[in-house]
Each structure stands twice: as structure tokens, then as C-alpha cells.
Amino acid sequence: MFETKSGVMVIAGLGFFALAFLVMGLLPWLIYWDQPELTVEQIAEQGYVHDFVDLSERFPEPFKQYFGSVSRTSYAEALRRGHKVYVAEGCWHCHSQQVRPVSRESERWGPVSHAWEYQNELQRPVLFGTRRVGPDLIREGARRSNDWHLAHLYDPVSVVPTSVMPTYPWFFDEKGYPNRDGMCLVTYLQWLGSWLPEYPYYYGEGPPARDTTPPAGQSAAEAPAGGMNERRLAGTEN
Amino acid sequence: MTSIAAPIVFDAPKLPADRELIETRLVWWYFVAALAYMIVAMLAGAMISLQFLQHYPFPGIELLSPGRWRFVHTNGVAYGFLANGFLGMLHWAVPRLTLRPVLSRPLSYFIFIAWQLIVVATVVGVLTGQAQAVEWGETPVWVDPVALLGLVLVAINFLHPILQLQGPMYVTLWYFISALVWTVLVYMMGSFLPQYFVGGAASAAIIGLFIHDLVGLFVTPLGWGMVYYFVPIILKKPVWSHGLSLVGFWGLAFFYPLTGIHHFLYSPIPMFLQYGAVISTIAVELVVTTVIINFFMTIRGRGDALRTNLPIRWFYAGMVFYFTTCLQCAFHTTLTFQRIIHFTDWVVGHSHLVMFGVFGFWMLAMLTHLIPRLVGAGDWHRHSWNAWHFWLTSIGMLIMFFDLIIAGLIQGYQWRDLAPWEDSLVASAPFWLTRTIAGTMIIVGQFFFAANVYMTWARKPVAAPSEAPMPVAPAAA
Numbered sequence: 001m002f003e004t005k006s007g008v009m010v011i012a013g014l015g016f017f018a019l020a021f022l023v024m025g026l027l028p029w030l031i032y033w034d035q036p037e038l039t040v041e042q043i044a045e046q047g048y049v050h051d052f053v054d055l056s057e058r059f060p061e062p063f064k065q066y067f068g069s070v071s072r073t074s075y076a077e078a079l080r081r082g083h084k085v086y087v088a089e090g091c092w093h094c095h096s097q098q099v100r101p102v103s104r105e106s107e108r109w110g111p112v113s114h115a116w117e118y119q120n121e122l123q124r125p126v127l128f129g130t131r132r133v134g135p136d137l138i139r140e141g142a143r144r145s146n147d148w149h150l151a152h153l154y155d156p157v158s159v160v161p162t163s164v165m166p167t168y169p170w171f172f173d174e175k176g177y178p179n180r181d182g183m184c185l186v187t188y189l190q191w192l193g194s195w196l197p198e199y200p201y202y203y204g205e206g207p208p209a210r211d212t213t214p215p216a217g218q219s220a221a222e223a224p225a226g227g228m229n230e231r232r233l234a235g236t237e238n
Numbered sequence: 239m240t241s242i243a244a245p246i247v248f249d250a251p252k253l254p255a256d257r258e259l260i261e262t263r264l265v266w267w268y269f270v271a272a273l274a275y276m277i278v279a280m281l282a283g284a285m286i287s288l289q290f291l292q293h294y295p296f297p298g299i300e301l302l303s304p305g306r307w308r309f310v311h312t313n314g315v316a317y318g319f320l321a322n323g324f325l326g327m328l329h330w331a332v333p334r335l336t337l338r339p340v341l342s343r344p345l346s347y348f349i350f351i352a353w354q355l356i357v358v359a360t361v362v363g364v365l366t367g368q369a370q371a372v373e374w375g376e377t378p379v380w381v382d383p384v385a386l387l388g389l390v391l392v393a394i395n396f397l398h399p400i401l402q403l404q405g406p407m408y409v410t411l412w413y414f415i416s417a418l419v420w421t422v423l424v425y426m427m428g429s430f431l432p433q434y435f436v437g438g439a440a441s442a443a444i445i446g447l448f449i450h451d452l453v454g455l456f457v458t459p460l461g462w463g464m465v466y467y468f469v470p471i472i473l474k475k476p477v478w479s480h481g482l483s484l485v486g487f488w489g490l491a492f493f494y495p496l497t498g499i500h501h502f503l504y505s506p507i508p509m510f511l512q513y514g515a516v517i518s519t520i521a522v523e524l525v526v527t528t529v530i531i532n533f534f535m536t537i538r539g540r541g542d543a544l545r546t547n548l549p550i551r552w553f554y555a556g557m558v559f560y561f562t563t564c565l566q567c568a569f570h571t572t573l574t575f576q577r578i579i580h581f582t583d584w585v586v587g588h589s590h591l592v593m594f595g596v597f598g599f600w601m602l603a604m605l606t607h608l609i610p611r612l613v614g615a616g617d618w619h620r621h622s623w624n625a626w627h628f629w630l631t632s633i634g635m636l637i638m639f640f641d642l643i644i645a646g647l648i649q650g651y652q653w654r655d656l657a658p659w660e661d662s663l664v665a666s667a668p669f670w671l672t673r674t675i676a677g678t679m680i681i682v683g684q685f686f687f688a689a690n691v692y693m694t695w696a697r698k699p700v701a702a703p704s705e706a707p708m709p710v711a712p713a714a715a
Binding site for chain 2: 009019024160
């Protein structure tokens with residue numbers, strides 16, 4: 001067995017791989033099997049972050065051109081595209097999205113990450129990350145203003161002099177306004193962590209940052225609730 | 239000259255001639271491609287490292303964004319440099335070990351062209367913003383099925399001669415068979431499951447398996463197979479212990495696939511699986527020690543080869559680095575170390591030592607050994623250039639490794655002590671500068687090698703390729 005072709009190919013090649021996959025891959029998969037994976041639309045149904053509305057007020061013309069109006073559909077679209085930009089630009093190589101229960105991380109970033117927070121379409125594949133050149137981002141939402149994020153994306157050093165982050169001028173149009181990708185990415189960043197009851201952290205003074213205005217033609221009572229929503233009722237009325 | 243061998247023919251078993259077995263030209267093409275991608279990937283790395291010094295040469299250009307070139311750096315090393323080098327190595331070694339040619343020569347050429355297209359498509363795809371969020375699996379989704387098909391063809395092409403073999407197999411073939419099977423399975427798992435079938439914390443478990451299986455089940459078995467093949471041939475000495483070879487192979491096969499989750503310790507993945515991954519990782523390091531002992535006992539009594547034979551020096555330098563990196567891993571995979579070193583440059587230092595300091599070194603060992611034979615030049619253009627190559631690369635690699643692990647410790651402790659985030663950037667700056675300098679040394683070393691390869695090829699004699707390490711009877715046909 002130890003030196004035969006079939007032993008090497010079937011037992012080592014197929015067998016041990018299958019065993020490891022069962023134990024280390026399929027088992028966690030089954031453990032989280034019953035946790036529904038939210039689609040972006042389901043996330044948007046739970047209300048949008050205030051910063052999305054803020055973008056529409058700050059840049060009304062471009063916003064109208066890219067998204068039409070503030071709605072759950074356009075919010076979902078912005079989140080999905082923002083996530084795609086985040087992945088494509090390799091943001092996740094230098095920014096993790098995971099707060100560990102050690103190394104005083106919860107004091108720096110906020111509550112420790114739990115598995116249910118990652119059960120959604122925007123964590124497929126999951127963006128835990130393996131390196132932090134820049135800060136962790138899973139609790140980034142509403143920590144800083146849209147203005148800060150846009151200035152930082154355009155020229156990080158202008159905001160954080162020691163930053164080693166690259167510049168991203170292609171998120172902006174020729175007038176210097178954020179383009180579709182820029183707005184989507186900022187919306188995505190402001191969404192991160194918005195599902196926690198503790199949200200927002202530092203930047204929302206006064207009223208809750210979550211906008212619960214139902215889309216035109218739909219009353220607040222009709223807006224569905226459930227899933228992650230139950231865990232983050234702070235500021236919502238439905 | 240050939241008549242001298244004539245009396246032996248009647249006693250020696252009938253062996254096919256080199257040219258019936260091996261497509262030497264294809265091996266050479268693979269090696270050229272491997273060298274080209276190695277230099278591209280290294281230049282990409284050097285370019286990104288300048289971003290860390292706030293002196294990126296092409297700021298604000300979308301197609302030259304450091305974030306996107308980081309994909310080119312890692313994928314170029316894995317699929318451009320190592321995969322091409324290993325494919326060339328398989329074309330050289332498998333027919334010699336089985337005394338049979340691969341399944342089909344046209345298929346071999348087709349795979350060569352297809353693989354280059356796959357790598358180029360990956361580079362173009364990630365640079366135009368189509369990356370997938372799996373480390374080392376960033377390959378755009380439309381390339382994944384093609385690449386998988388390519389890997390299946392590779393497996394068929396090489397398993398054909400191996401499976402026809404009767405009787406005992408040499409150690410190298412154990413590693414090759416399992417690597418060919420594993421690579422297909424690993425690629426399938428990592429490229430499709432997290433993208434289409436599973437999200438959230440469970441996908442982290444699978445991504446962890448993929449990242450580590452790519453090292454452990456694709457690069458490592460092919461690398462060890464290569465060392466088991468070339469080191470005894472160059473030393474003209476058998477491997478010290480067959481029993482230890484068995485322990486090394488079966489230990490690797492059993493424990494290595496279980497280790498993946500150690501990339502995400504203290505994450506929301508269930509803790510008992512994290513403990514399991516840590517224990518298997520430590521077991522792998524014990525297994526590795528048996529292989530290292532085997533090879534250091536093999537060179538016992540022939541230590542002079544380290545001084546006189548450059549390929550042997552490359553191989554054993556790689557093995558010292560291998561032991562270093564595995565010893566390091568046995569410690570830093572523990573939850574104690576993970577508190578501090580996770581997310582820091584410590585891990586970056588570790589991965590550079592593994593991928594380049596070990597497998598890159600072994601690849602360069604093989605290239606240093608084979609290239610004069612492949613191009614029929616008899617010998618290298620300049621031995622001194624190869625010596626520069628070795629020393630610049632080794633010293634650069636050592637500097638980079640120690641530099642990054644120290645930087646990682648500083649970052650980790652600053653984070654734990656809740657220093658402002660910017661402080662960790664300021665503290666890292668001198669280390670990042672040192673990293674750039676060390677990387678430049680390595681690249682200059684590769685230029686010495688590339689120039690030497692070119693000059694050796696350019697002055698090749700008109701005569702056909704010769705000198706095979708295997709005893710060859712006069713060709714029958």
C-alpha cells in the first residue's frame with residue numbers, strides 16, 4: 001500500500017484530501033448551514049445607512065445620474081458594486097474585516113466579530129483578510145464622514161500624512177466629484193458594521209444614522225423585518 | 239566514440255534513448271517562461287514595495303495600481319514562475335523515471351501554449367479589475383474553468399506513463415502522483431466553492447484550505463519530488479533512508495491537507511477546528527524534520543559538494559530555509575504567537591521565505607543544473623555570474639526575512655498596546671525601506687542569472703544536445 005500506485009493515488013491523493021475536506025471544510029459548512037445567507041436586496045430591505053442619503057444631498061447631479069433616487073434598489077446596487085470595487089482593487093489585501101477577541105482588538109475596533117455577521121452575499125468569498133497595513137474595516141461604517149473617505153481615497157496622504165495607501169483618482173470624474181465607483185465604494189465602507197446595535201460608533205452625534213424612510217408608495221409597516229434585522233433594532237422603527 | 243559502449247549493450251537492459259523520451263525543447267521553453275514570470279513577479283513586488291515608502295513611481299494610474307499589481311506579484315510567482323518551472327521539471331524527470339514518454343507530444347505543446355495564455359489572461363484580468371476575493375485564487379472567474387481543464391490535461395499527460403509503470407516506484411513518483419491529483423482537487427475547491435456555493439465563516443475555512451493546500455499539496459510535493467530526484471543524481475549517492483522517505487511522504491499526505499484553518503485563528507470559525515488545524519500544523523513540522531534529516535544524512539561525507547557544486551548549494555540552502563520556516567511555523571501557528579503576529583509583516587516574511595527562499599531556491603538549483611545541458615552548451619557562460627546570483631539572492635532573502643519578522647513583532651506589539659495606528663506605519667518605515675533594498679539585491683541577482691542564461695544559450699555549439707545523467711544505450715532506431 002505505501003509504495004504502490006493505487007495506494008499513493010487513491011489513499012494519499014484522493015482519500016486524505018477527501019478526509020481533510022470533510023473535517024476542515026464540510027464540517028464548518030454544515031455548522032452554519034441553518035444560518036440563512038442574506039442577499040444584498042435583503043440587506044437593503046432592512047434600511048439604508050444615512051451616508052447613502054448624504055451622498056445624494058452632497059452630489060445631487062451625479063447621484064441622480066448614477067442611481068436615480070435614494071431607494072432600496074439603488075442602495076442594493078451601490079452596495080453590490082462597491083463590494084466589487086473593494087475586491088477588484090485589492091483593498092482586502094491591506095485591510096482586514098475581522099475583530100479578534102485578543103490583542104485588545106475590541107478596544108480599538110469595536111465588538112468582536114461573530115459568524116452571523118458574515119452570512120450575507122457581500123461576504124462571499126469572505127473578506128476576513130490576512131494582513132493589516134491599514135486599519136481593520138469591519139467596524140468602519142459611520143466612524144468617519146463621506147467627505148473624509150472621499151478625500152482619503154483621492155489622496156490618502158492629504159488626510160493621513162503617514163499613510164502608505166495608494167491614490168485612487170479613477171474614482172472621481174473630471175470635476176473632482178466621486179463617480180459611480182467612488183460613491184459605491186464609500187457606500188459599501190459606510191455599510192460595514194451598520195448591522196450592530198452599537199452602530200454608529202464615533203461619528204453619529206444626535207439622531208440615529210439609519211434612514212428608515214420607506215420608498216415612495218410603501219408604508220413603513222410593509223417594510224419586511226427579520227434575519228439580521230432583529231439583532232440591530234437600534235434606530236429602526238419597523 | 240560510440241563504439242566503446244558496444245560490448246555493454248548485450249548485458250545492459252534495453253533503455254530507450256533520451257530523444258525518444260523527452261521533448262528537451264519543451265523543457266527549455268518552460269524554463270524560459272518560468273524565468274520570465276519570476277522576473278516580472280519580482281519587479282511587481284519591488285514596485286509595490288515603493289508604495290510602502292510613499293514613493294510609488296506611477297501614482298494615480300489605474301492599470302498600474304499597486305493594489306492590482308499585488309495580484310500579479312503573488313499569482314505570477316505561483317502560476318507563472320513555480321507552475322512553469324514544475325511543468326518543465328515534470329517533462330524532464332517523469333519520462334526518465336518511467337522510461338516512457340508522456341501521453342502525447344502535441345498535447346504537451348498544447349498545454350504549454352494554453353498555460354501561458356491562462357497566466358496572461360489572469361494578469362490581464364486582475365489588472366482590469368476582475369479579481370476574485372480568494373488569495374492566490376484571484377484568477378478571474380472566466381479563467382478558472384479553463385485553468386482547471388488545463389490542470390486535468392496536465393495530470394492525464396503525466397499520469398499516463400507513471401501508471402503504466404510496473405514494480406516499485408522511486409520516491410519522486412509518489413510525490414508526483416499525489417501532487418497531480420491534489421492540484422486538480424485543490425484548484426477546484428478553492429476557485430469554485432467560495433465563489434458559488436458557500437459564503438461567510440465557512441468559506442473562510444475553505445479559503446484557508448485552498449491557500450495552504452496550494453503550498454502544501456501543489457508546490458511542496460512537486461518541490462520535494464524534485465529534490466528527491468536531483469540531489470542523489472548530482473551527489474551520485476542514494477538517499478540515506480528509504481524508511482524516512484516513507485514517513486515524510488505519508489506524514490505530509492495525511493497532515494498537510496488538515497492545516498488550512500490556521501490562516502484564520504481567532505476568527506469566527508468554530509474553535510475546535512482551529513485547535514485541530516494548529517495540531518496538524520505542528521505535526522507537519524515534525525514530518526518535515528524527518529525529510530530534512532534524511533537529506534542532511536545523504537550529503538554526509540560529501541559536504542565538499544556545497545562548496546564545489548552550485549546546484550547542491552542552492553538545494554541545501556533551500557533546505558536550511560525550509561527547516562527555518564517550518565520551525566518558525568510550528569511556533570507561530572500556536573494561539574499564543576497568533577495574538578501578536580497575525581495580520582503583521584511577520585507572516586509576509588514567512589511566506590517570502592517559503593515561496594522563494596525554499597521553492598524558488600530549489601527551482602533555481604534545478605535551472606542551474608539543467609540549463610547548460612538543455613541548450614547543449616556544455617557549461618555556463620560565466621561561473622562567477624552564477625556565484626553572484628547565489629550570494630545576492632541568499633543574502634537578500636535573509637535580510638528580507640529577518641527584517642520582516644522584526645517589523646511584524648513591532649507592529650503586533652504596538653497594536654496590542656493600542657498605539658495610534660499611524661505609529662505602526664512610522665515604526666515600520668525603516669523596515670520597509672530595508673525590504674526594498676533586500677528585494678533589489680535579489681532582483682539584481684536574478685539579472686545576473688538571466689544574462690548568464692542568455693549568453694549560455696547564445697553561444698551554444700551547433701552540435702545536438704547531449705549529456706544525459708541516465709545511462710543510455712545506443713539508440714536502436
